[in-house]
Amino acid sequence: MKENDAFIEYRPGESLPLSQIPRMHYYDFYNQASLEIDRQAQVVHYFPLEDGGKKLLLLVLRKKSLHHKLLIGAAYAVNDAISFTVRSKMFHLFEREIMEELNLRLHGHPWPKPLRKEIQNYKLFTLQGSEVHEVGVGPVHAGVIEPGHFRFSAVGEEVKFLEIQLGYQHRGIEKLLPTLSLARMPTLIEGVAGDSAVSLALLFANVIEGLTLGGGEGQGLPKSTADSILRTLALELERSCNHIGDLGALSGDVAFLPAAAYFGRMRGEVLNLLLQLSGNRFGKNLIRPFSYRIPLTKERAVTIIKKIDEVKREVEEVGALLFSTPSVLARFEHIGVLAHTTALKLGVVGVAARASNIDYDVRRDYPYEYYHDINVPVRSLAAGDVLSRARIRYQESIDALIISKNLLNHWISLDERATRAVAVPTLSASSLVISLCEAWRGEMSLAAVTDSKGAIVKIKIKDPSFHNWAGLAYAMRGGEISDFPLCNKSFNLSYCGVDL
Amino acid sequence: MYQILWNRFKQGKRTHAYPKAPLELPEMYRGLPLIQGSDKGEEAATHCPQQAIFSSSIDLGKCIFCGECEQRSNSEFVRFSNCFEMSTNTREELIVSEYRSIDAKSCLGRKSIRELFGRSFQLRQVSAGGCNACESDINVLNTPFFDLARFGVQIVASPRHADGLMITGPVTLNMKHALLKTYNATPAPKLVIAVGSCAIAGGPFYDSPEVIGGVDELLPVDLFIPGCPPHPMTILSAIVNYLSLHH
Numbered sequence: 001m002k003e004n005d006a007f008i009e010y011r012p013g014e015s016l017p018l019s020q021i022p023r024m025h026y027y028d029f030y031n032q033a034s035l036e037i038d039r040q041a042q043v044v045h046y047f048p049l050e051d052g053g054k055k056l057l058l059l060v061l062r063k064k065s066l067h068h069k070l071l072i073g074a075a076y077a078v079n080d081a082i083s084f085t086v087r088s089k090m091f092h093l094f095e096r097e098i099m100e101e102l103n104l105r106l107h108g109h110p111w112p113k114p115l116r117k118e119i120q121n122y123k124l125f126t127l128q129g130s131e132v133h134e135v136g137v138g139p140v141h142a143g144v145i146e147p148g149h150f151r152f153s154a155v156g157e158e159v160k161f162l163e164i165q166l167g168y169q170h171r172g173i174e175k176l177l178p179t180l181s182l183a184r185m186p187t188l189i190e191g192v193a194g195d196s197a198v199s200l201a202l203l204f205a206n207v208i209e210g211l212t213l214g215g216g217e218g219q220g221l222p223k224s225t226a227d228s229i230l231r232t233l234a235l236e237l238e239r240s241c242n243h244i245g246d247l248g249a250l251s252g253d254v255a256f257l258p259a260a261a262y263f264g265r266m267r268g269e270v271l272n273l274l275l276q277l278s279g280n281r282f283g284k285n286l287i288r289p290f291s292y293r294i295p296l297t298k299e300r301a302v303t304i305i306k307k308i309d310e311v312k313r314e315v316e317e318v319g320a321l322l323f324s325t326p327s328v329l330a331r332f333e334h335i336g337v338l339a340h341t342t343a344l345k346l347g348v349v350g351v352a353a354r355a356s357n358i359d360y361d362v363r364r365d366y367p368y369e370y371y372h373d374i375n376v377p378v379r380s381l382a383a384g385d386v387l388s389r390a391r392i393r394y395q396e397s398i399d400a401l402i403i404s405k406n407l408l409n410h411w412i413s414l415d416e417r418a419t420r421a422v423a424v425p426t427l428s429a430s431s432l433v434i435s436l437c438e439a440w441r442g443e444m445s446l447a448a449v450t451d452s453k454g455a456i457v458k459i460k461i462k463d464p465s466f467h468n469w470a471g472l473a474y475a476m477r478g479g480e481i482s483d484f485p486l487c488n489k490s491f492n493l494s495y496c497g498v499d500l
Numbered sequence: 501m502y503q504i505l506w507n508r509f510k511q512g513k514r515t516h517a518y519p520k521a522p523l524e525l526p527e528m529y530r531g532l533p534l535i536q537g538s539d540k541g542e543e544a545a546t547h548c549p550q551q552a553i554f555s556s557s558i559d560l561g562k563c564i565f566c567g568e569c570e571q572r573s574n575s576e577f578v579r580f581s582n583c584f585e586m587s588t589n590t591r592e593e594l595i596v597s598e599y600r601s602i603d604a605k606s607c608l609g610r611k612s613i614r615e616l617f618g619r620s621f622q623l624r625q626v627s628a629g630g631c632n633a634c635e636s637d638i639n640v641l642n643t644p645f646f647d648l649a650r651f652g653v654q655i656v657a658s659p660r661h662a663d664g665l666m667i668t669g670p671v672t673l674n675m676k677h678a679l680l681k682t683y684n685a686t687p688a689p690k691l692v693i694a695v696g697s698c699a700i701a702g703g704p705f706y707d708s709p710e711v712i713g714g715v716d717e718l719l720p721v722d723l724f725i726p727g728c729p730p731h732p733m734t735i736l737s738a739i740v741n742y743l744s745l746h747h
Contacts, residue, residue, distance in 0.1 A: 119674055139678045142657035144625045144639045146632050147675055168674045169629045172710030184549040184704075187564060191704040194633025194729065245636075258504055262511055264643035272526065279530040279580075282633050284728065285566040293571070300528075321507050496632050499672075 090347030350442015463497025630669030664691030
């Protein structure tokens with residue numbers, strides 16, 4: 001039985017004719033969506049769309065009680081309509097994006113500041129008080145990092161408020177995408193965040209495959225198990241190398257140099273495995289719609305398995321060292337705590353959510369590619385501090401190596417290992433597809449919309465960092481400025497993934 | 501303490517002897533492309549997502565090394581070798597053809613520059629947009645395998661301490677101001693190194709109105725390092741060659 005007629009249930013990856021999306025007046029929509037939010041629904045997407053000359057706001061929600069399905073609802077945008085952020089903080093960035101893109105106001109939005117445009121003219125938030133002092137960092141940082149501005153308002157060493165201003169990397173990706181050929185789109189999408197290139201390319205491939213298969217034109221090729229396994233393998237290697245790298249960076253931030261050096265090198269070993277798969281250390285140019293571009297040979301698969309065993313053993317050895325060193329534990333424990341209730345309210349996803357006891361992993365809850373057949377261990381811890389995030393990264397990096405090895409062994413045992421041929425797909429017209437994946441930072445999603453001729457008119461990309469930056473700002477409150485690098489690294493969010 | 505020592509012993513020495521000993525990258529790695537002939541050049545050009553191929557030449561400044569032209573031409577137009585040494589002093593030299601390839605060994609800085617910065621060269625990295633892959637592969641130059649510091653080359657925290665800038669990204673409009681300020685804060689004489697296809701020609705973001713599409717539109721560039729991202733060894737070898745640090 002449907003709980004709510006205002007929303008349609010939707011399985012990620014399937015093509016949905018735009019005409020089937022229920023459209024409402026904004027105020028009805030607001031009330032219905034609020035009901036869902038009270039029932040613990042979380043935002044996946046909320047973005048504007050051209051609809052017969054009018055602007056439609058498309059809302060995508062997920063809910064624990066809905067197995068493998070999302071809720072989609074929509075309303076026409078009106079100026080000065082009441083803001084969702086008033087009720088629920090997880091809408092904060094989504095609504096800022098909508099206000100910026102449509103150039104409208106949302107009534108009651110607590111912080112309608114620029115997200116990507118005209119950030120230079122924006123005056124940062126100021127905390128009043130005779131004891132308050134400010135520390136500004138960025139956009140050019142002391143390390144080799146992406147640009148972003150952090151403004152701490154502190155009393156003594158205690159951070160009262162942290163403002164994070166991004167937008168410096170705004171490359172106009174979403175505006176550029178619909179003007180490109182289908183062949184160029186994936187290279188641009190992989191450029192959204194290079195450290196998540198495999199996940200991004202997979203989402204794009206899944207969306208195009210969904211749009212094609214839904215067309216009923218017989219254009220779609222049957223899914224090949226071999227390719228699905230290899231795609232999943234690339235995703236797990238991407239997860240593993242990034243988590244290992246983060247463990248190294250965390251060690252470096254507390255000046256535990258042995259682990260920093262070892263993990264740093266081991267991350268390189270896993271990047272080299274991605275290189276063995278794709279010819280690129282970040283797995284770029286590997287996954288394309290209906291294709292897994294670079295065939296794997298049995299010999300290379302065997303070499304990769306051997307290397308995985310070696311790296312796994314080393315990660316375990318250095319992990320044991322890291323998590324048993326008292327000076328490290330003293331710096332990791334109780335630092336940058338993100339409470340469970342705060343994480344839920346902000347809609348935090350991925351490692352950061354699981355470290356705050358939120359049991360959510362797209363691989364298990366909305367399985368895609370070969371995850372239908374894998375029992376993914378979902379790790380969660382309760383403390384919400386730097387130590388919890390580090391431990392979860394550690395466990396997930398080991399899990400990812402184990403899953404990778406199993407996948408390779410399974411692939412070798414297959415009778416049919418050949419990769420698919422590339423087809424030029426015809427896309428179904430006036431449709432929407434949303435695909436989800438658990439990138440190494442958390443839930444990542446991509447939505448594509450076609451016009452009446454089957455041409456892509458909109459691609460909306462959401463990096464997990466879009467949900468999580470607020471989590472970092474909250475975790476810093478009451479902490480010391482000197483803990484910021486450590487805290488920042490434990491979340492390790494993407495700047496470019498948000499700036500688009 | 502014993503565990504630290506035990507781990508140290510187990511890890512051993514991991515730094516590669518390059519350039520004293522040659523380093524072979526895996527065969528899968530797509531490095532310097534070698535143009536085989538002009539027959540299939542035109543057809544390969546139609547498949548290039550970067551519009552980097554014209555009259556059977558490849559502009560490595562635009563190229564993202566995806567290998568589409570190699571696959572589509574059955575290696576008849578081009579074959580990507582596993583040679584990682586590729587860097588040039590000028591933008592034009594990045595265009596390779598059947599008759600002209602890149603000789604990274606001859607990509608040298610002026611004698612006065614080499615004498616001034618050889619053995620002690622401090623760089624400030626500026627991320628001017630991009631996708632963070634170049635930044636990641638610059639960061640790993642500090643890991644034990646590459647160990648850039650053994651050549652006396654360091655990445656420093658302030659432009660005031662730097663002898664040059666290592667710039668990544670297509671230079672977004674939102675980063676233009678910060679990039680110019682950082683450049684002006686660096687004392688002369690200073691070098692500018694453009695790392696990655698974004699910093700050279702906008703990379704995958706070319707034609708976007710939100711990016712300038714190349715550092716050399718704004719600043720004089722001394723060293724071009726192609727790739728998407730360049731392999732860490734490409735970056736390391738470029739600096740080693742430019743300052744003649746192999747002795």
